[in-house]
Amino acid sequence: MKIVVDGMGGDNAPNSTVEGIVSAIKEFNVDIIVTGDKEILEKNFSKYDFDRSKLEIIHTSEVIMNEDKPVKAIRGKKDSSMVVALNLVKEGKADAIVSAGNTGALLAGGLFVLGRIEGIDRPALCSYMPTKKGMSILLDAGANSDCKPRNLVEFGFMGSIYANKVLDIDNPKVAIVNVGSEEGKGNDLTKKSYEILKGSQINFIGNVEARDIPYGYTDVILCDGFTGNVILKLTEGVAMSIFSMLKETFLSSFKTKIGAALLKNDLVRMKSSLDYAEYGGAPLLGVNGGLIKAHGSSNGKAIKNAIKQAIRFVDGNVLSEIKSKIDIIGADCIE
Amino acid sequence: MKIVVDGMGGDNAPNSTVEGIVSAIKEFNVDIIVTGDKEILEKNFSKYDFDRSKLEIIHTSEVIMNEDKPVKAIRGKKDSSMVVALNLVKEGKADAIVSAGNTGALLAGGLFVLGRIEGIDRPALCSYMPTKKGMSILLDAGANSDCKPRNLVEFGFMGSIYANKVLDIDNPKVAIVNVGSEEGKGNDLTKKSYEILKGSQINFIGNVEARDIPYGYTDVILCDGFTGNVILKLTEGVAMSIFSMLKETFLSSFKTKIGAALLKNDLVRMKSSLDYAEYGGAPLLGVNGGLIKAHGSSNGKAIKNAIKQAIRFVDGNVLSEIKSKIDIIGADCIE
Structure with a gap:
């Protein structure tokens, strides 16, 4: 090789x-x-x-x-x-x-x-999403701003294969990012993609709401590249802004400085679990x-x-x- | 009244x-x-x-x-x-x-x-977004899953008026959520909306990337209701999952428990700045x-x-x- x-x-x-x-x-x-x-x-x-x-x-x-x-x-x-x-x-x-x-x-x-x-029809950028349970993958992470239902179905198959072969996940759970968990929710793209995916050969578990993404219930997360880009960048932005608020809190008084010193190693370990450098890059599938x-x-x-x-x-x-x-x-x- | x-x-x-x-x-x-x-x-x-x-x-x-x-x-x-x-x-x-x-x-x-x-043409749900600098508003937060450029322009005007009259912001800064900050980026909707908004009478400052939303550089954030719903729920999900990881870290040892006790009041204050109960609800404009x-x-x-x-x-x-x-x-x- x-x-x-x-x-x-x-x-x-x-x-x-x-x-x-x-x-x-x-x-x-x-x-x-x-x-x-x-x-x-x-x-x-x-x-x-x-x-x-x-x-x-x-x-x-x-x-x-x-x-x-x-x-x-x-x-x-x-x-x-x-x-x-x-x-x-x-x-x-x-x-x-x-x-x-x-x-x-x-x-x-x-x-x-x-x-x-x-x-x-359309290759997709497949990004790693660190979650509380480990790692999910999300595609498309930004290669295609506008998508058709066919594209999300392709992403589902390719992501399933990648999660199985590279991340060693048996029968990976695949879901569409949507505004509600029930069938029939969402925009034209997610509604039509849901229809096709529920009859497909992959392990499609339905919709995932954005608030549940960080918890890692889903192995493969499907969306158009615009939404995927928003999800990746917002996750980074919210996490970084909270860490920066934490830092300000820690430095705000003598008492908090002592508290922070006692927590430092554990917080660094926690922050590094969210660090992209730990898992490398995004394949273009x-x-x-x-x-x-x-x-x-x-x-x-x-x-x-x-x-x-x-x-x-x-x-x-x-x-x-x-x-x-x-x-x-x-x-x-x-x- | x-x-x-x-x-x-x-x-x-x-x-x-x-x-x-x-x-x-x-x-x-x-x-x-x-x-x-x-x-x-x-x-x-x-x-x-x-x-x-x-x-x-x-x-x-x-x-x-x-x-x-x-x-x-x-x-x-x-x-x-x-x-x-x-x-x-x-x-x-x-x-x-x-x-x-x-x-x-x-x-x-x-x-x-x-x-x-x-x-x-389409009313929009206008949600408050707590940021490091205070408060931004985001519309549409979920009333319209699929939007046309005209809708984003309306959202821009209505959000501008609301930010001015209710939040007392002079000449509010309005931006479109997009995958890049430069003109010409994004999907069909954001590209066409950008074209119209840059010639409009509101204080349109261009695109905002999702990672910058939590920092509060923008007063009024425009997007379709699908993207808005994803942004609100993901912000909540990421923040809550980090606080839950923090809690686990704090409870992990005797040393971290002492550290956490010293920080408790300050962390509660920080968390409450992200609490929706502080600012109420979302107007339907x-x-x-x-x-x-x-x-x-x-x-x-x-x-x-x-x-x-x-x-x-x-x-x-x-x-x-x-x-x-x-x-x-x-x-x-x-x-």
Whole structure:
């Protein structure tokens, strides 16, 4: 197995990508290809002691920046670290790509370079949601702002397969985010998707209200990409604003400072359970290759964990499992 | 001014409604009409010492239950505490209604009994969002699952007027919830609404990402009712799950118990800033009368604060302000 890492993608690249790659080689004994400016990368890798035979550096002369227009960047910057990495997956020289670069460009690159799996209408970004019970996955996390019922059904199948093969969940529970738990609630999209999903072959348990998402009763959470983006960002915003209020409370008096000191280690542990760096990135499901989008502000640990996700994606044969279910999805979607 | 309270509406009614009414009469010296079972209400009010000349009880024989179908309940239960209260507003015998009853029925009652303000396509439920900086309002909070751009423009005008007249905010800042802050981001609805709002007469500041909502940079937050419902319930779910994790952390050892004891008062104060009972209910803007939907699980304090909101709604002339802007909204919405 070979994983290719976009060495220049991300706010902290290449420091973060180099650190993550070295950790991944040491921990998982995986073969890595990295794309990027060879001179800069060599200099960074030279700081670490690891098995260099597991690493191949492919020189690229361009970098896709965060402010670049996605489609234009993918079409125009042919020798960028991202496009070259995507092509390595397309040509079968690598099994999956990890990138913390421009999200829009990576999604566009997934579509244009890797292409969709035949029979899948819309690939979806599949994000991890930390919950009180562990981990749920949510899709679509932002690849498709407007969705049709067919798309939510595809997301349900792909998410089910991913949860089973990568997260080892037996018969994952799948639900639609909705404004009420009863059938018949919601907007046009959720009502029609419910109708199809309840007769499908996945373990569809109905609707989940947003207030129940953090409790983790559901393994796979389905929604359009607009709602998914709102859910992810709001969860982050509410959690961070509460932690910042807590911090202000803790610093407000001598008494609270002592209280906070006694709690510190336990609170740090609690906060880290909500930290994206612990679980890596978000796979783009439905494209013809393994693609893991790491958070733009990934540090070395987040990159290492995204590489781990890529390994599990390949080991779990997620791609061929999705392809083997295309006929079933198609039949379920005939309205 | 007279406010009518649906005496039997809500999970804790009539205890909560009676307690809230008594507090409101004492604190605000307001005239209250209450609808409901006269015998039960009299018995409850007899426990309190207050100025009875400020209270009128109107007997009703039916109650709309939470499990009742909204439209059927409004049309069928003509002598329910909710429908009778709505009719009092319609007939001008009361200036506004407060109800903690069945939300769907109250929204349907707003449309069928009070009717829409002429020129408004869709009334919106306007919810308070506690933030780090104080209070934002969000509309639509769930009255309209599917919206057109015109609706978001109306919500923007009505929310602006409400924030100005009731929350005393000068030139309120209005933004659309979106997946990115730049123009051109989002789904069909947000893109088209942005186009219209940027040329409108309200203080439109562009898009707000969900992660920034809890920080309170925006006074009026616009979205369709599906997204609004997700935002409100998710904010509640994330906050509650963090507080429940905090509690577990606090109880986990002797050391953390001492720490928690030192912090207790400050944490209770912080948690109460997120408590809906502090600010009452959500007005339904765009119907031809004052209507405040109180939370279903309102206690006496929440009912009292919902009555306060109703008083401020009437004092602020919100209704006539909205009517005076109809021509401007209409002109802005010509595409």
